[in-house]
Amino acid sequence: xxxxxxxxxxxxxxxxxxxxxxxxxxxxxxxxxxxxxxxxxxxxxxxxxxxxxxxxxxxxxxxxxxxxxxxxxxxxxxxxxxxxxxxxxxxxxxxxxxxxxxxxxxxxxxxxxxxxxxxxxxxxxxxxxxxxxxxxxxxxxxxxxxxxxxxxxxxxxxxxxxxxxxxxxxxxxxxxxxxxxxxxxxxxxxxxxxxxxxxxxxxxxxxxxxxxxxxxxxxxxxxxxxxxxxxxxxxxxxxxxxxxxxxxxxxxxxxxxxxxxxxxxxxxxxxxxxxxxxxxxxxxxxxxxxxxxxxxxxxxxxxxxxxxxxxxxxxxxxxxxxxxxxxxxxxxxxxxxxxxxxxxxxxxxxxxxxxxxxxxxxxxxxxxxxxxxx
Numbered sequence: 001x002x003x004x005x006x007x008x009x010x011x012x013x014x015x016x017x018x019x020x021x022x023x024x025x026x027x028x029x030x031x032x033x034x035x036x037x038x039x040x041x042x043x044x045x046x047x048x049x050x051x052x053x054x055x056x057x058x059x060x061x062x063x064x065x066x067x068x069x070x071x072x073x074x075x076x077x078x079x080x081x082x083x084x085x086x087x088x089x090x091x092x093x094x095x096x097x098x099x100x101x102x103x104x105x106x107x108x109x110x111x112x113x114x115x116x117x118x119x120x121x122x123x124x125x126x127x128x129x130x131x132x133x134x135x136x137x138x139x140x141x142x143x144x145x146x147x148x149x150x151x152x153x154x155x156x157x158x159x160x161x162x163x164x165x166x167x168x169x170x171x172x173x174x175x176x177x178x179x180x181x182x183x184x185x186x187x188x189x190x191x192x193x194x195x196x197x198x199x200x201x202x203x204x205x206x207x208x209x210x211x212x213x214x215x216x217x218x219x220x221x222x223x224x225x226x227x228x229x230x231x232x233x234x235x236x237x238x239x240x241x242x243x244x245x246x247x248x249x250x251x252x253x254x255x256x257x258x259x260x261x262x263x264x265x266x267x268x269x270x271x272x273x274x275x276x277x278x279x280x281x282x283x284x285x286x287x288x289x290x291x292x293x294x295x296x297x298x299x300x301x302x303x304x305x306x307x308x309x310x311x312x313x314x315x316x317x318x319x320x321x322x323x324x325x326x327x328x329x330x331x332x333x334x335x336x337x338x339x340x341x342x343x344x345x346x347x348x349x350x351x352x353x354x355x356x357x358x359x360x361x362x363x364x365x366x367x368x369x370x371x372x373x374x
Contacts, residue, residue, distance in 0.1 A: 014040035021086035032327035038335035090197035116356035123348035134344035141329035152215035165288025172208035192233035199244035205264035225364035
């Protein structure tokens with residue numbers, strides 16, 4: 001049902017969202033929030049109010065000049081229920097806390113933070129203010145992710161009933177290039193900024209880590225990590241730092257004995273034909289076969305392979321016509337949690353464990369970020 005052009009759920013008014021930040025991810029996700037049931041995007045915020053107003057106008061946000069505002073103005077507004085944070089990683093903890101204390105629900109782009117202690121503090125603040133805080137791992141809302149969880153759990157706990165047999169290993173990669181094809185060069189791309197908490201592990205590796213944790217339902221018992229460090233950022237006066245990880249690899253095992261081999265890279269070389277060679281996939285490896293999910297952050301299909309599969313392979317297709325609809329499903333799930341006082345997805349406990357694993361991985365590669373300016 002829609003009211004005055006905005007989606008509304010019977011029995012409650014839509015959750016009024018502001019978009020914090022006007023970058024690439026904000027422009028990509030905002031239209032899906034606008035279409036989400038129980039959600040209404042009413043404002044955009046930027047350090048520069050004029051930029052916020054231009055972004056709001058471009059995406060059809062709001063109906064007045066108040067549709068664009070600064071971050072500080074956003075805190076004081078009482079016509080906004082929730083904020084979707086799309087700021088650089090280093091700003092996530094501080095602004096999440098400020099917004100929660102200002103009475104806003106917060107949907108924060110991943111990664112929420114980079115230490116377990118930071119995550120624990122944020123969810124304590126959320127609880128104290130009776131507000132919902134959720135980390136925006138959109139793929140957790142995909143029907144195919146639910147299928148991958150079911151496959152992994154069956155392979156772990158009932159291998160005789162599993163199409164891939166007993167689960168022995170999880171492989172997941174998020175290897176891309178941000179050298180070209182972006183409006184920013186490495187010298188100005190914030191993913192290369194240590195002061196802004198960049199690097200491959202924080203921006204990309206959080207996906208393989210979260211996927212392996214999610215499908216097993218476990219936290220790694222052992223973890224080793226290595227990285228290729230790069231020092232290329234010169235684009236901000238806020239940055240006076242050294243290198244970040246351009247690529248990282250994590251290996252180890254879960255308490256169940258399932259091994260993992262995870263990798264991420266933002267410095268992948270070009271193919272011989274001049275095209276980029278992104279490699280974004282997850283694979284569940286069993287003793288009788290395997291399940292492969294390409295582009296697992298926005299999955300379209302799962303390929304089952306092995307001796308127990310008739311014909312050797314079988315495809316499981318997503319019911320979503322557009323894989324990016326996971327952003328809409330994420331917003332709807334968040335709105336329900338805010339309206340009903342229920343648990344968000346992912347839960348606070350999940351995000352605390354996620355931050356703890358990232359902290360362990362960063363320590364293993366010898367990369368330390370400054371604590372947030374609480």
